[in-house]
Amino acid sequence: xxxxxxxxxxxxxxxxxxxxxxxxxxxxxxxxxxxxxxxxxxxxxxxxxxxxxxxxxxxxxxxxxxxxxxxxxxxxxxxxxxxxxxxxxxxxxxxxxxxxxxxxxxxxxxxxxxxxxxxxxxxxxxxxxxxxxxxxx
Amino acid sequence: xxxxxxxxxxxxxxxxxxxxxxxxxxxxxxxxxxxxxxxxxxxxxxxxxxxxxxxxxxxxxxxxxxxxxxxxxxxxxxxxxxxxxxxxxxxxxxxxxxxxxxxxxxxxxxxxxxxxxxxxxxxxxxxxxxxxxxxxxxxxxxxxxxxxxxxxxxxxxxxxxxxxxxxxxxxxxxxxxxxxxxxxxxxxxxxxxxxxxxxxxxxxxxxxxxxxxxxxxxxxxxxxxxxxxxxxxxxxxxxxxxxxxxxxxxxxxxxxxxxxxxxxxxxxxxxxxxxxxxxxxxxxxxxxxxxxxxxxxxxxxxxxxxxxxxxxxxxxxxxxxxxxxxxxxxxxxxxxxxxxxxxxxxxxxxxxxxxxxxxxxxxxxxxxxxxxxxxxxxxxxxxxxxxxx
Amino acid sequence: xxxxxxxxxxxxxxxxxxxxxxxxxxxxxxxxxxxxxxxxxxxxxxxxxxxxxxxxxxxxxxxxxxxxxxxxxxxxxxxxxxxxxxxxxxxxxxxxxxxxxxxxxxxxxxxxxxxxxxxxxxxxxxxxxxxxxxxxxxxxxxxxxxxxxxxxxxxxxxxxxxxxxxxxxxxxxxxxxxxxxxxxxxxxxxxxxxxxxxxxxxxxxxxxxxxxxxxxxxxxxxxxxxxxxxxxxxxxxx
Numbered sequence: 001x002x003x004x005x006x007x008x009x010x011x012x013x014x015x016x017x018x019x020x021x022x023x024x025x026x027x028x029x030x031x032x033x034x035x036x037x038x039x040x041x042x043x044x045x046x047x048x049x050x051x052x053x054x055x056x057x058x059x060x061x062x063x064x065x066x067x068x069x070x071x072x073x074x075x076x077x078x079x080x081x082x083x084x085x086x087x088x089x090x091x092x093x094x095x096x097x098x099x100x101x102x103x104x105x106x107x108x109x110x111x112x113x114x115x116x117x118x119x120x121x122x123x124x125x126x127x128x129x130x131x132x133x134x135x136x137x
Numbered sequence: 138x139x140x141x142x143x144x145x146x147x148x149x150x151x152x153x154x155x156x157x158x159x160x161x162x163x164x165x166x167x168x169x170x171x172x173x174x175x176x177x178x179x180x181x182x183x184x185x186x187x188x189x190x191x192x193x194x195x196x197x198x199x200x201x202x203x204x205x206x207x208x209x210x211x212x213x214x215x216x217x218x219x220x221x222x223x224x225x226x227x228x229x230x231x232x233x234x235x236x237x238x239x240x241x242x243x244x245x246x247x248x249x250x251x252x253x254x255x256x257x258x259x260x261x262x263x264x265x266x267x268x269x270x271x272x273x274x275x276x277x278x279x280x281x282x283x284x285x286x287x288x289x290x291x292x293x294x295x296x297x298x299x300x301x302x303x304x305x306x307x308x309x310x311x312x313x314x315x316x317x318x319x320x321x322x323x324x325x326x327x328x329x330x331x332x333x334x335x336x337x338x339x340x341x342x343x344x345x346x347x348x349x350x351x352x353x354x355x356x357x358x359x360x361x362x363x364x365x366x367x368x369x370x371x372x373x374x375x376x377x378x379x380x381x382x383x384x385x386x387x388x389x390x391x392x393x394x395x396x397x398x399x400x401x402x403x404x405x406x407x408x409x410x411x412x413x414x415x416x417x418x419x420x421x422x423x424x425x426x427x428x429x430x431x432x433x434x435x436x437x438x439x440x441x442x443x444x445x446x447x448x449x450x451x452x453x454x455x456x457x458x459x460x461x462x463x464x465x466x467x468x469x470x471x472x473x474x475x476x477x478x479x480x481x482x483x484x485x486x487x488x489x490x491x492x493x494x495x496x497x498x499x500x501x502x503x504x505x506x507x508x509x510x511x512x513x514x515x516x517x518x519x520x521x522x523x524x525x526x
Numbered sequence: 527x528x529x530x531x532x533x534x535x536x537x538x539x540x541x542x543x544x545x546x547x548x549x550x551x552x553x554x555x556x557x558x559x560x561x562x563x564x565x566x567x568x569x570x571x572x573x574x575x576x577x578x579x580x581x582x583x584x585x586x587x588x589x590x591x592x593x594x595x596x597x598x599x600x601x602x603x604x605x606x607x608x609x610x611x612x613x614x615x616x617x618x619x620x621x622x623x624x625x626x627x628x629x630x631x632x633x634x635x636x637x638x639x640x641x642x643x644x645x646x647x648x649x650x651x652x653x654x655x656x657x658x659x660x661x662x663x664x665x666x667x668x669x670x671x672x673x674x675x676x677x678x679x680x681x682x683x684x685x686x687x688x689x690x691x692x693x694x695x696x697x698x699x700x701x702x703x704x705x706x707x708x709x710x711x712x713x714x715x716x717x718x719x720x721x722x723x724x725x726x727x728x729x730x731x732x733x734x735x736x737x738x739x740x741x742x743x744x745x746x747x748x749x750x751x752x753x754x755x756x757x758x759x760x761x762x763x764x
Contacts, residue, residue, distance in 0.1 A: 013654050013738065014705070014738070015703040015705050015738035015740070016653070016654050016703075016738060016739075016740055016741075017740075019668075019669050019703055019705075021668055021669065021706075022668075022705065022706055027500075030477060032475075032476055032477055032478075041477050044477060044481060045477070045480060045481070045484075048481075048487060048493070049484070049486040049487050049490065049493075052487070052490045052492060052493045053490060055492075056490075056491075056492055057492075058492060059492050059494070060490075060492055060493045060494065061493075061494045061495075061496065061500075062478075062481060062493070062494070062495045062496065063495075063496035063498070063499060063500045064476075064477070064478060064496070064497075064498070064499055065499055065500075066499060100707070102668075103667075103668055103706040103707040104706060104707065104708070104709070105705060105706045105707075105708050105736055107708070109708075109709055109710055109711040110710070110711070111710045111711055111713075112658060115649060115657055115658050115659065115660060116649055116650060116651060116655050116656070116657050116658075117655065117656045117658070118652060118654070118655040118656070119654070120637070120652045120653070120654060120655065123637055123638070123639040123652055123681070123682065123683060124639070124681070124683050125683060
């Protein structure tokens with residue numbers, strides 16, 4: 001049996017045991033006056049109750065933001081936030097955007113080539129020429 | 138040039154002696170009267186005829202050409218003016234002197250008897266109005282310009298008051314129906330006296346069928362009935378008597394009286410509409426129908442007079458009972474919340490959810506500080522450093 | 527959400543008994559537990575896509591139950607559309623004697639790795655890994671639990687169980703949790719033609735499903751026996 005390093009204490013990894021949605025809060029900002037907020041206002045009036053009921057784990061805040069375009073802001077448990085401008089969008093499109101923010105991980109967008117990222121150490125260990133039996137050919 | 142001029146001047150001074158005080162050369166040059174003489178015409182001073190005249194004679198071929206004498210030459214404009222200026226002041230002075238003497242005499246004559254010191258006016262008030270520019274706005278106000286609104290100036294906004302007005306209108310119209318009087322004549326009385334109003338308030342309306350207005354009224358007792366009928370007889374009677382009297386002066390007086398009364402009565406309810414009554418006692422009047430156009434018109438006229446509420450045409454058309462009138466007023470008095478925040482706050486389905494928070498005001502960075510609990514710290518630190526009061 | 531993890535344990539595989547031999551070869555050193563080729567046809571004819579992964583919660587109707595779902599209990603805390611689907615196997619698992627003897631070595635040595643296949647792509651996973659699929663999986667929501675049921679290799683530090691080509695899904699459990707949907711930065715591809723002063727810019731922004739491996743577990747012999755009364759068949763050849 002080869003030597004083993006000191007085991008690291010397992011890091012808390014969301015989803016392995018318990019699962020918490022990455023998005024913790026959604027802020028909806030609108031403007032009462034501007035026409036670009038029309039879809040947003042309609043969304044807040046009609047679709048928001050259903051959306052909030054579907055996602056009880058997300059805190060939803062609605063606040064006016066006068067003289068600006070409507071914005072949805074997502075706050076994530078990793079401390080980052082994502083904002084999507086929803087000017088001149090229809091309520092259905094805004095719902096799509098809200099779902100997008102809800103499902104997003106909150107990480108900065110990156111292009112990765114490898115599908116698997118692991119913090120575990122290698123299961124089979126690092127290959128060493130000095131260990132293991134010699135094979136006779 | 139200069140030196141020579143100065144020498145010349147000095148020479149002149151020396152010649153003329155000490156009679157002249159010293160005047161600088163420039164000023165002397167400037168002050169010297171300049172002869173406005175057209176040099177060109179003096180060119181041939183020895184010749185009697187100038188060149189233009191000679192050309193003219195040559196053109197015409199005679200020594201006496203037709204037309205004006207000396208059309209091209211003569212004195213120029215400035216020359217003429219200068220000449221006139223020299224001669225005119227003397228005339229003006231003499232004329233002014235005579236005129237001044239005349240006016241002074243007149244003024245003295247006018248002023249003597251009054252002996253009031255002249256005070257210049259500081260405002261336009263009290264001054265005589267002289268003339269206008271021919272527009273209507275410049276004309277002084279006439280009697281016709283004064284406007285007294287038909288309906289009461291105050292819009293009743295409380296539902297109790299509106300129902301009181303509707304009840305009063307219904308009772309009045311029932312009485313007018315009963316007495317077979319023209320229905321709209323009730324509008325001549327803008328406001329009842331308090332005892333009369335109390336009588337009306339005590340009456341109930343129980344419509345037996347939808348169309349009956351005459352028999353719908355229920356009096357609390359016989360006295361009330363008699364009193365009300367007596368009063369309303371008078372209302373109709375006054376209106377009928379007026380054309381019979383046919384005296385213009387009396388009419389005018391009556392109108393004035395009514396006007397003053399109206400004004401008084403209009404001012405009174407401003408403090409307490411309907412003498413402090415809050416609600417109509419019974420609800421029977423709501424079922425009265427307004428299908429009869431005459432009744433409907435009379436009702437709405439009287440009602441809008443009492444309440445100051447306006448009925449748009451489409452609503453007017455669709456109204457068919459007193460209840461609908463009240464309903465319309467209800468919708469009018471309860472406008473939809475305009476702001477989205479108000480709408481969301483009023484939305485029960487949203488308010489019942491624990492994870493939704495609606496803010497009426499814009500959220501600012503210090504809201505975040507407050508939420509995270511660091512606002513007090515920041516505030517205290519700022520105070521300590523003297524950066525904030 | 528806690529209940530979802532408990533789901534993994536509640537998910538019981540109804541296996542029924544049937545006796546068939548299977549070919550297993552074991553080597554002592556660097557133990558490779560090759561699952562016999564004969565096991566492959568015994569499992570139900572696998573559909574190319576949907577059988578690859580069995581979503582316990584989101585795709586309920588892909589597998590009509592052929593057998594009675596006797597052992598799966600009805601979960602009252604889940605809506606009907608999210609009820610776990612009982613596995614449908616017509617034939618019981620057949621395990622050779624040699625596999626049975628060597629399986630405890632693999633089971634007892636932790637941690638395990640698995641080479642799970644999804645859409646015929648292998649992903650080498652251990653417990654707690656994050657997996658970003660190269661596509662966006664439809665009909666899944668964050669929090670859903672999926673079970674990978676196709677694996678080619680399953681192993682620990684010293685032992686490896688190889689499938690030929692795949693390991694029978696009743697031998698292991700690999701569950702992943704859907705974490706959400708990720709996106710990549712906007713790609714701009716510039717397209718040009720010759721002698722034309724015009725550049726066409728084509729943009730694309732793909733979305734990917736994020737998964738987290740909840741557990742990788744090899745079943746013990748006792749588990750196999752208690753679940754489905756595994757028939758132990760002597761290898762005819764070996």
